Amino acid sequence: xxxxxxxxxxxxxxxxxxxxxxxxxxxxxxxxxxxxxxxxxxxxxxxxxxxxxxxxxxxxxxxxxxxxxxxxxxxxxxxxxxxxxxxxxxxxxxxxxxxxxxxxxxxxxxxxxxxxxxxxxxxxxxxxxxxxxxxxxxxxxxxxxxxxxxxxxxxxxxxxxxxxxxxxxxxxxxxxxxxxxxxxx
Numbered sequence: 001x002x003x004x005x006x007x008x009x010x011x012x013x014x015x016x017x018x019x020x021x022x023x024x025x026x027x028x029x030x031x032x033x034x035x036x037x038x039x040x041x042x043x044x045x046x047x048x049x050x051x052x053x054x055x056x057x058x059x060x061x062x063x064x065x066x067x068x069x070x071x072x073x074x075x076x077x078x079x080x081x082x083x084x085x086x087x088x089x090x091x092x093x094x095x096x097x098x099x100x101x102x103x104x105x106x107x108x109x110x111x112x113x114x115x116x117x118x119x120x121x122x123x124x125x126x127x128x129x130x131x132x133x134x135x136x137x138x139x140x141x142x143x144x145x146x147x148x149x150x151x152x153x154x155x156x157x158x159x160x161x162x163x164x165x166x167x168x169x170x171x172x173x174x175x176x177x178x179x180x181x182x183x184x185x
Contacts, residue, residue, distance in 0.1 A: 014071065020062035020081045023047075030054070032078050036066050045076045058102045061085030161185070 018034035021041065033043040045066060057080075064081040068074075089100045095111035108116040117123060125133040134141040152158075158165040162185035172181035 010071075013068075015065050015067050018064050018066045018078070020057070020059060020064055023056055023059055023062070023081060025054075025056045030056070032064060032081060034064060034066060034076075034078060042066075042076060045078045047078045047080055049080060055080060057081040057083040058086055059083075 016036045018036035020032050020034055022033040022043075024031045024033075024044075030047040030049060031044045032047055033041060034045055035041045047064075060083075062081045062083045064078045066076045066078050069077055083102070086102045087104075089098045089106055092098060093111060097109045098106050100106040103120055104118065105120050106116075106118045108114075108118075110116060119135070121136065123135045124131050130143070132142070132144050134143070157167065163183045164185075168183040168185065170180035170182070171184055172179075174180075
């Protein structure tokens with residue numbers, strides 16, 4: 001063999017695709033159990049996670065790439081596992097990003113135009129560990145006081161306490177310019 005062939009083979013061996021058999025996401029860093037060569041599983045391989053993002057791919061069908069650090073096969077590092085069997089959120093335009101999970105929930109950042117969220121059943125927003133907004137397809141629950149600087153439009157009746165905005169009565173009604181009593185339930 002020639003030196004250039006040997007060098008090319010050495011470069012090719014610096015990274016390889018591996019099947020993921022287990023993901024441990026319980027510690028300070030994520031580790032995986034992988035098999036890059038048939039019959040040679042490796043466990044507790046650290047996963048290189050970029051700052052500010054973490055994921056736990058569904059294990060069934062997951063793949064990763066492993067890199068022997070410094071060319072040392074005893075010192076492997078894995079890239080974040082991917083799972084092509086769960087699909088890819090494609091069809092994005094240039095400059096757009098999406099964060100998604102295995103069931104199709106997604107947060108789309110649509111190139112400065114809109115942030116769109118797709119939730120399967122419920123979406124909550126927490127501040128300081130407390131849920132301040134809880135959204136389902138049937139109900140939005142706001143757990144803090146609401147301050148509105150613009151108008152409020154409603155297609156259905158608004159009820160405050162037991163008093164309907166559309167269907168309430170007033171006491172003390174008099175003819176002329178006199179004022180009525182407060183709305184009654």
